Amino acid sequence: MKKKIILLLMLCFVVNPLNSLILSLDKVQASSDQASIASDNNENSPFGVNGHVFRRYYPQERDTAFSKMAEVGAKWEREEFTWDFIEPTQDQYDWSGYDDVVLKANANHINISGLIAYSAIWASTGKGLSDEDKYLPNLDAWADFVGKLVERYDGDGINDALGSPVVQYWELWNEPNLNRFLKINNMVPDDKEFWYGQLLKRGYQAAKQANPDSVILSGAVSGADVYFLNRVIEKTGGCYFDIFATNILRNLSAPEEFMIGYDTLQYQLGQSIGFAKKYNKKIWVTEAGWPTDVVSEEDQADYIARLYSISLSFPDIEKIFVYTFRDDSSGDWGMVRNDFSEKPSFFTYKFLSEKLQGTTFRNQDDVIGSTTIDNFEGSLSWNLWNFSGATSSFEKKDFGGNKALKVNYNLPYDNTSAYISLNKNAYLGGGNPVIKFKIYGDNNLNVCIRIIIKDSTGEIFQGYAVRSPYSGWQKVIVNFNDSGQRAVHWGGNGDGVIDQPASFESIVIDKEKDKENPNVEVKGSIYFDDIAYCYDNNLLFKNHYLKDGQEIITLWSKSGSSTKNIFVNGDSAEGFSKIGASAAQTISSNGFLNNFNINESVYFLEPNVSSSSSLSYFINPKTNPFGYSFWWDYGIPNNTIYRDWFFTQVVPNNSYLYS
Numbered sequence: 001m002k003k004k005i006i007l008l009l010m011l012c013f014v015v016n017p018l019n020s021l022i023l024s025l026d027k028v029q030a031s032s033d034q035a036s037i038a039s040d041n042n043e044n045s046p047f048g049v050n051g052h053v054f055r056r057y058y059p060q061e062r063d064t065a066f067s068k069m070a071e072v073g074a075k076w077e078r079e080e081f082t083w084d085f086i087e088p089t090q091d092q093y094d095w096s097g098y099d100d101v102v103l104k105a106n107a108n109h110i111n112i113s114g115l116i117a118y119s120a121i122w123a124s125t126g127k128g129l130s131d132e133d134k135y136l137p138n139l140d141a142w143a144d145f146v147g148k149l150v151e152r153y154d155g156d157g158i159n160d161a162l163g164s165p166v167v168q169y170w171e172l173w174n175e176p177n178l179n180r181f182l183k184i185n186n187m188v189p190d191d192k193e194f195w196y197g198q199l200l201k202r203g204y205q206a207a208k209q210a211n212p213d214s215v216i217l218s219g220a221v222s223g224a225d226v227y228f229l230n231r232v233i234e235k236t237g238g239c240y241f242d243i244f245a246t247n248i249l250r251n252l253s254a255p256e257e258f259m260i261g262y263d264t265l266q267y268q269l270g271q272s273i274g275f276a277k278k279y280n281k282k283i284w285v286t287e288a289g290w291p292t293d294v295v296s297e298e299d300q301a302d303y304i305a306r307l308y309s310i311s312l313s314f315p316d317i318e319k320i321f322v323y324t325f326r327d328d329s330s331g332d333w334g335m336v337r338n339d340f341s342e343k344p345s346f347f348t349y350k351f352l353s354e355k356l357q358g359t360t361f362r363n364q365d366d367v368i369g370s371t372t373i374d375n376f377e378g379s380l381s382w383n384l385w386n387f388s389g390a391t392s393s394f395e396k397k398d399f400g401g402n403k404a405l406k407v408n409y410n411l412p413y414d415n416t417s418a419y420i421s422l423n424k425n426a427y428l429g430g431g432n433p434v435i436k437f438k439i440y441g442d443n444n445l446n447v448c449i450r451i452i453i454k455d456s457t458g459e460i461f462q463g464y465a466v467r468s469p470y471s472g473w474q475k476v477i478v479n480f481n482d483s484g485q486r487a488v489h490w491g492g493n494g495d496g497v498i499d500q501p502a503s504f505e506s507i508v509i510d511k512e513k514d515k516e517n518p519n520v521e522v523k524g525s526i527y528f529d530d531i532a533y534c535y536d537n538n539l540l541f542k543n544h545y546l547k548d549g550q551e552i553i554t555l556w557s558k559s560g561s562s563t564k565n566i567f568v569n570g571d572s573a574e575g576f577s578k579i580g581a582s583a584a585q586t587i588s589s590n591g592f593l594n595n596f597n598i599n600e601s602v603y604f605l606e607p608n609v610s611s612s613s614s615l616s617y618f619i620n621p622k623t624n625p626f627g628y629s630f631w632w633d634y635g636i637p638n639n640t641i642y643r644d645w646f647f648t649q650v651v652p653n654n655s656y657l658y659s
Contacts, residue, residue: 048076073353173219197236274468441469459492570607
């Protein structure tokens with residue numbers, strides 16, 4: 001067995017103010033609770049929702065809203081603190097509505113992530129223009145407001161809201177990379193990245209001065225646009241946030257589906273991690289969801305289950321906020337309808353929060369066997385070609401006790417078309433292939449990896465693999481069943497169909513075209529390993545987690561269903577549907593769950609091990625450069641329950657392998 005690899009969603013935020021009745025009712029219904037209630041007893045939970053309770057609920061609905069959020073298992077609520085509602089006139093404040101919201105959240109043991117947006121009209125640099133609240137505000141006024149807001153909810157008993165409710169996490173603006181949400185007007189320089197950097201810096205400094213323990217999120221960028229925020233940092237001369245926030249929109253597509261402009265969820269998360277690791281930050285996905293006027297309610301539930309199962313398999317993804325908790329005029333994105341009746345996704349989220357809360361991701365298995373193109377344990381049989389001034393070298397290196405291919409690359413300043421092609425011809429057979437490999441990057445935001453295959457007519461297909469590969473092993477899937485992965489093609493008969501048989505041709509290391517810096521130099525080192533292919537029309541997934549000593553397995557397919565024999569680490573297993581319906585599962589004597597139907601709904605398995613067993617599924621494999629490693633269930637057929645790592649050149653007879 002090779003080293004274990006951690007495998008590697010968004011809505012443009014729409015403000016939906018209720019009418020002025022809310023503001024008048026707030027003065028009547030503001031909470032008079034006196035007790036200070038701690039807000040962070042669930043602080044480490046990854047389960048959040050977008051609520052925006054002040055803006056999108058009537059005051060008399062707030063108790064129900066937070067009660068339902070607590071019922072579903074949400075430990076975090078993203079709440080927009082609208083400057084223009086709190087300070088509609090300079091130095092005149094109305095805190096009553098937000099005081100009530102924060103108290104009610106705290107009372108339900110729900111932490112708030114406060115989104116500070118947008119400009120007060122009186123402070124806007126675009127007064128009189130359309131969407132005047134979306135224009136850059138006067139920065140002195142902005143800093144003053146941020147400081148007062150953070151102070152009011154810091155819980156120190158000084159200038160606090162009644163009862164000293166606490167909000168410690170603050171996000172500065174929403175989707176500043178989109179002109180829809182941040183505009184500049186007659187500013188010098190005429191540079192939005194520069195001015196958002198100033199807004200971020202002034203807000204960060206004001207928040208930290210008011211509460212040194214406050215935690216600042218960058219304004220969530222739409223679509224994992226790490227390039228925008230990277231330019232902001234460069235132009236500001238500093239990194240003025242503690243957590244990188246991103247909104248990852250899927251809208252129509254399943255999490256695993258590649259679509260031009262959307263990529264896959266794994267692709268976007270991996271790119272975000274590359275950026276976050278560069279600046280030593282963690283990641284919060286602050287919006288992710290699917291509207292049920294576009295996908296079915298059952299699909300929404302399935303996609304949310306897969307959203308969490310995928311996201312929690314990545315390093316540094318700390319929280320995921322589903323968009324949104326309740327349907328409203330921005331669309332049917334909610335897990336409950338406008339009348340608070342539950343959709344299937346409500347019950348799925350509730351079970352997810354119970355089952356995956358507190359887990360540690362361990363690894364992902366291939367459900368369908370793959371054919372190796374190269375695992376770099378033998379002699380090298382690749383050619384390295386450089387184009388348009390690129391230079392490179394490669395060598396086989398030991399990496400964690402296994403062999404991997406190290407490629408040193410340099411794509412120069414002065415040629416935007418420079419790229420490197422790592423070539424090896426390999427027969428792929430019939431069907432649309434799924435190419436898999438493992439990559440260890442260097443957090444270079446300007447690197448893009450593509451896969452080239454060729455069909456029998458000579459037509460070339462270019463699939464997108466990964467942007468900004470991060471410094472950690474990442475499992476990458478390029479699924480040529482997705483039409484988006486077949487969209488770039490040339491030559492041959494030009495019909496866009498992969499005529500059989502097809503062949504693997506190359507891995508391309510290319511520049512990610514940075515619109516701001518098209519001539520940036522791109523250089524560094526990347527490792528590749530375990531390049532393989534399979535034919536998997538449904539693309540099956542099997543993730544392993546550990547919680548309080550109990551293994552939890554999640555199984556699902558990207559689309560359709562398949563019947564497979566699934567290896568399970570135990571004598572028996574309890575199975576659970578996405579809403580928690582349980583059923584005992586029979587495990588065969590050789591450790592397999594036979595003829596199991598895997599479909600688009602995530603299924604959960606909890607293996608049971610006899611008390612006399614010394615099974616330890618998560619033992620780290622020993623390393624041996626002269627042999628292959630196998631997880632050998634030698635004793636299971638004889639009921640001796642013995643398990644260990646073995647290293648051989650030949651698979652042992654009568655053994656049951658897990659690799």
